[in-house]
Amino acid sequence: MARKFQGETLLIVENDDVFREQLSKVMRNRGFDTITASGLREATEAIKACAPTFAVIDLHLDDGSGLEVIEVLKAYSQDARAVILTGYGNTPTAVAAVKLGATDYLAKPADADEIIDALLVADGVLPPAPENPISPEEAKRVHIERFLERTDGNITKTARLLKMHRRTLQRILKRTPDIGQDSG
Structure with missing residues (x-):
């Protein structure tokens, strides 16, 4: 409960x-x-x-x-x-x-x-490790996807919101082709 x-x-x-x-x-x-x-x-x-x-x-x-x-x-x-x-x-x-x-x-x-x-958590007690830890790359992917959704897939607007250069975002998207694409 x-x-x-x-x-x-x-x-x-x-x-x-x-x-x-x-x-x-x-x-x-x-x-x-x-x-x-x-x-x-x-x-x-x-x-x-x-x-x-x-x-x-x-x-x-x-x-x-x-x-x-x-x-x-x-x-x-x-x-x-x-x-x-x-x-x-x-x-x-x-x-x-x-x-x-x-x-x-x-x-x-x-x-x-x-x-x-x-x-x-009580002071001085370490919290337990997460049961399903997310890798830094996965966290980055999820974060970028969230911003891509906000901008309807607009790379320039997404890069601006993420405070990164558009070309940097494009390179990340090329390395992670499943971002922003529907599977199926």
Whole structure:
């Protein structure tokens, strides 16, 4: 049976509108009072307004870094528990997130149970390894697919959203031919 979190406020900071709303719905069904923000500015306003108990924060935001959100969160609520989500695993960033006060650093896609387990892990206890770990290449592929869907397959717009050169994205797509193509 799923745990319930009545009265616990969960801030979800994610620039992907669909993912943010889906995660918010799932977490509300678990009993959290959810607040959502699409970026650093909105997250800062939400933190100042309600000092959430928990936070799930995307690392790459359109107007800043999830690490900056952690700093603001900890300034307003030292006891708040936060998890960073990212499509791009990176050891120095993970270390920085934990040093700033994040309880964990999870690769996308992470499910609600993984996120809750990471938020609730006791201080000093290492969270369990993921049951179905995703490789960095797979995470990158999923992330690029999500952006390609947003732009209806437009390479130039996708590259701009990913903050990369169009030719770099084209080279990645040539190396990973199944991205953006229907199988069947």
